[in-house]
Amino acid sequence: MTTLKPGDTFPSDVVFQYIPWSEDSGDITSCGIPINYKASEEWANKKVVLFSVPGAFTPTCSVNHVPGYIKNLPNLREKGVDIVAVLAFNDPFVMSAWGKANKVQGNDILFLSDPDAKFSKGIGWADEASGRTGRYAVIIDHGKVSYAQIETEKGAVKKSSADAVLASL
Structure with a gap:
C-alpha cells in the first residue's frame, strides 16, 4: 500500500478492531468484546470520514480533534456522510472507553x-x-478516496479537522 490520494480506490483488505457500543455496556467501566471491523466491506457503498489521531486521551486529540467531529456530526450528516470513524493505535478497550468518555453513543462515531x-504504516x-x-x-466515497491529508506540523489540527473535511465534502 502507498499513500492514499484523491482518486485512489480504498484498499480492499482493511480490517480494524473495535467494541460495538451497546446500552448495557454504555458505562465507561464496562468492557465489551473486541471484534474485527472489516472497513473495506463496511464502507464499500457508503460515504465515510475517517480521521486518525496519535493516541486516545492525549491532549490535542481529546481537546482539539475529537470534539470538532462531535460538534460537527450534524453538518457531516447533512453533507451525506454515512459513517464517521476515529482511528488510533490504542487497543479496542481504550478506544471504547475514549468514546464513552466523550459521551458518544451508538454508531455516531x-x-x-x-x-x-x-x-497507518501501510x-x-x-x-x-x-x-x-x-x-x-x-x-471515502463509495470506495473511492476523495480527500486525504496528513498533518505535518506536530500538534496541529488543520488538514485533518472537521472543518477542513466539511470544506472538502
Whole structure:
C-alpha cells in the first residue's frame, strides 16, 4: 500500500478492531468484546470520514480533534456522510472507553483500533519514531478516496479537522 490520494480506490483488505457500543455496556467501566471491523466491506457503498489521531486521551486529540467531529456530526450528516470513524493505535478497550468518555453513543462515531498502526504504516502515515498512527483525515466515497491529508506540523489540527473535511465534502 502507498499513500492514499484523491482518486485512489480504498484498499480492499482493511480490517480494524473495535467494541460495538451497546446500552448495557454504555458505562465507561464496562468492557465489551473486541471484534474485527472489516472497513473495506463496511464502507464499500457508503460515504465515510475517517480521521486518525496519535493516541486516545492525549491532549490535542481529546481537546482539539475529537470534539470538532462531535460538534460537527450534524453538518457531516447533512453533507451525506454515512459513517464517521476515529482511528488510533490504542487497543479496542481504550478506544471504547475514549468514546464513552466523550459521551458518544451508538454508531455516531466509531472508535476504531489500528493495532500496531498496521493500516497507518501501510499508507506511510505512521509516526516513525513512536510507531503510532499519524494525525490525518480521509474521505471515502463509495470506495473511492476523495480527500486525504496528513498533518505535518506536530500538534496541529488543520488538514485533518472537521472543518477542513466539511470544506472538502
